[in-house]
Amino acid sequence: MYLRSLDYLASPTAKLVFQLTSDIPKMVFKLSVLVTLSCLTGFALLALPVMGVPSLSSDVADNTLADNVNDVNLGTILADATDESLNLAPKDLLQEAPPINSRAPQATFIGCTIQQQRIITTAVEESRSLIIPAHQFAAVPGNFNSRRFRTWFGAFNITREITVLHNLERMAAANFNTWVHTCGICTSTTQGADFDRTRYGQLSYCPFFWNEGPISRINVLVSRLVQFDSIAGVGNFVTGAQASRDLAISNPNRAIDNAYSYVYFVRNNPPL
Numbered sequence: 025m026y027l028r029s030l031d032y033l034a035s036p037t038a039k040l041v042f043q044l045t046s047d048i049p050k051m052v053f054k055l056s057v058l059v060t061l062s063c064l065t066g067f068a069l070l071a072l073p074v075m076g077v078p079s080l081s082s083d084v085a086d087n088t089l090a091d092n093v094n095d096v097n098l099g100t101i102l103a104d105a106t107d108e109s110l111n112l113a114p115k116d117l118l119q120e121a122p123p124i125n126s127r128a129p130q131a132t133f134i135g136c137t138i139q140q141q142r143i144i145t146t147a148v149e150e151s152r153s154l155i156i157p158a159h160q161f162a163a164v165p166g167n168f169n170s171r172r173f174r175t176w177f178g179a180f181n182i183t184r185e186i187t188v189l190h191n192l193e194r195m196a197a198a199n200f201n202t203w204v205h206t207c208g209i210c211t212s213t214t215q216g217a218d219f220d221r222t223r224y225g226q227l228s229y230c231p232f233f234w235n236e237g238p239i240s241r242i243n244v245l246v247s248r249l250v251q252f253d254s255i256a257g258v259g260n261f262v263t264g265a266q267a268s269r270d271l272a273i274s275n276p277n278r279a280i281d282n283a284y285s286y287v288y289f290v291r292n293n294p295p296l
């Protein structure tokens with residue numbers, strides 16, 4: 025009623041005040057709609073960069089990233105986002121690729137023909153493609169008591185299995201790019217490659233290596249790898265699958281120290 029009484033004053037100001045105050049319920053409604061809409065817009069703005077993130081972080085080399093990161097608003101929103109990849113500073117995202125000449129060194133060949141180099145390279149790749157899954161298999165604790173372990177390394181014994189696992193770990197991590205392959209010097213007909221266990225990665229291939237098939241070449245490489253001191257430094261007590269199986273039963277402590285026991289474990293053929 026006080027508001028109405030203002031109307032009687034008939035002044036323009038009073039009319040305006042009356043007009044405004046009588047509209048209060050409507051205005052409150054309008055205001056709440058406005059606030060709701062603002063909130064929704066705010067959320068939408070926050071959500072936008074989060075949805076756009078995958079393309080940003082995966083296109084690191086793309087120049088458009090620089091433009092996006094330099095945008096202050098987007099930068100602020102990015103900094104608030106929870107995704108870890110968003111916490112990268114622009115300088116991290118824009119790192120230059122390493123120069124081309126810093127590539128890993130390649131293996132060295134001495135006295136080997138191109139064809140011999142190809143054969144060696146293939147044998148190394150094939151060996152690695154067996155060693156890595158063999159290590160992965162051994163790294164599953166439940167596999168310590170598997171038939172594969174027991175066949176080549178004897179009755180279950182956690183100390184022995186962990187020793188084997190560590191040896192396989194170093195075999196799987198071995199760097200073959202530093203190896204020095206020598207051809208045409210060794211004349212032995214009984215061994216595949218001459219080597220010194222203290223000189224990691226230096227093999228001198230004998231006629232046996234060239235005369236036998238791909239499987240024998242894998243045997244040679246894996247058995248030498250595990251004998252290098254810097255890998256596992258194991259011995260070479262028996263060769264051949266049957267002799268290695270027998271050793272696992274008669275002397276498992278020696279089996280885990282025998283190069284060819286690792287060869288057969290790694291090759292796992294036929295699979296156990």
Ligand SMILES: *[C@@H]1O[C@H](CO)[C@@H](O)[C@H](O)[C@H]1NC(C)=O
Nearest residue numbers: 181182183184187276277280
């Ligand atoms: C388990 O293996 C370790 C290391 O090879 C050996 O010293 C120990 O005697 C073995 N234990 C049994 C019960 O065979």
